[in-house]
Amino acid sequence: MKKTTPLFFLFLLLLLCIQQPLKAQELDYKPKVLLVTAHPDDDAIYAATVFKTTHLLDGVADLAIMTNGEGGYRYSTLGNYIYGKRLDKEEVGRANLPGIRKKEVMAGGDIVGIRNYYFFEQQDKQYTEDIQKALDMWDAEWLEKRLQEIIEEEQYDFVLTMLPQPGTHGHHKASALLALQAVENMQPEERPIILGTTIFRETDGETDFEMLEGYPLTSISQEHVPLTFDRTQKFGFEDRLNYNIIANWVIAEHKSQGTMQLFMNGVKVEVYLYYDINRDEDYAKAKAYFDAVNAAEMYKRD
Ligand SMILES: [Zn+2]
Numbered sequence: 001m002k003k004t005t006p007l008f009f010l011f012l013l014l015l016l017c018i019q020q021p022l023k024a025q026e027l028d029y030k031p032k033v034l035l036v037t038a039h040p041d042d043d044a045i046y047a048a049t050v051f052k053t054t055h056l057l058d059g060v061a062d063l064a065i066m067t068n069g070e071g072g073y074r075y076s077t078l079g080n081y082i083y084g085k086r087l088d089k090e091e092v093g094r095a096n097l098p099g100i101r102k103k104e105v106m107a108g109g110d111i112v113g114i115r116n117y118y119f120f121e122q123q124d125k126q127y128t129e130d131i132q133k134a135l136d137m138w139d140a141e142w143l144e145k146r147l148q149e150i151i152e153e154e155q156y157d158f159v160l161t162m163l164p165q166p167g168t169h170g171h172h173k174a175s176a177l178l179a180l181q182a183v184e185n186m187q188p189e190e191r192p193i194i195l196g197t198t199i200f201r202e203t204d205g206e207t208d209f210e211m212l213e214g215y216p217l218t219s220i221s222q223e224h225v226p227l228t229f230d231r232t233q234k235f236g237f238e239d240r241l242n243y244n245i246i247a248n249w250v251i252a253e254h255k256s257q258g259t260m261q262l263f264m265n266g267v268k269v270e271v272y273l274y275y276d277i278n279r280d281e282d283y284a285k286a287k288a289y290f291d292a293v294n295a296a297e298m299y300k301r302d
Helices: 006-024 042-055 070-075 077-083 090-112 131-137 140-154 170-184 244-252 280-295
Strands: 032-037 060-067 114-122 158-162 193-201 227-230 267-274
Touching (some): 032 140, 042 090, 042 244, 042 280, 070 090, 193 280
Parallel strands (some): 060 114
16 A cells, blocks of 8 residues: 655645635534515515525425415416416405415425425405504414414524515514514523515615514614625526526416516515514624525536
8 A cells, every 4th residue: 555645644734724714604503494474475585595594504494474375366367377267356366375375385485495384374365564454364362372382392593584664565564573572472592583584676775674663573783784695696507597596486386476476586685684682692693694505505517
């Protein structure tokens, strides 16, 4: 056998040094994430972060959906032809969409790697921007309790909600508030980190959202910069691909719908804001998670 030379060890040391920065981006745990949404297509906002969490970081993502999505019949014009039913007629849509949309969300979930679905099946009665009206339409007390039970049982590292911004659907705001209340009920040291999520188009600036008026629990920390994932990052052959493809695939599964579809390809960045309810010392964990999400690389061609 050939004798190993000191030069070989020097080479090995050099190789380890080169690899060190990459290692530093990796997590020493498998992140467990719960997504909380109102309707069966809202989860598209988290698509790239969730894909990388489950496929590249060996993490787990579950999805909690408050409503059965039957109110989406208004946008089912194209769904009429795909499913062979007049889904855009209220009676037909309300009767058929809960089952259809459940299948659609699970098909989308297969793409990003959703493990468990929590269908809370609250009736999707009507559009309102009033969070209280939305909460009144649901069994809010039960939802808060169930969310808390699930979060405690599964011991998630992160809970991602929709950002309860004014001007957005009251159901979206209500789903975020219920998740925040569920987390607030827990012992501080047992709470997951909870983040409010929004998406920016190329033309959008920074969000100035601080808190939903009248709901201090929705307050966003002004000291901790939002965490982001830029979907327009390139990868693949000749750097032709980007992460909007993943979101597009998720959105495309929702053939009974029509408005989320207009967001295809239009998103620049997923933005995750640090709620004030989180402990200051936990921000480093959230930052490290998003650093890892950003750093995790797709397969490269040889
Ligand atoms: Zn929605």
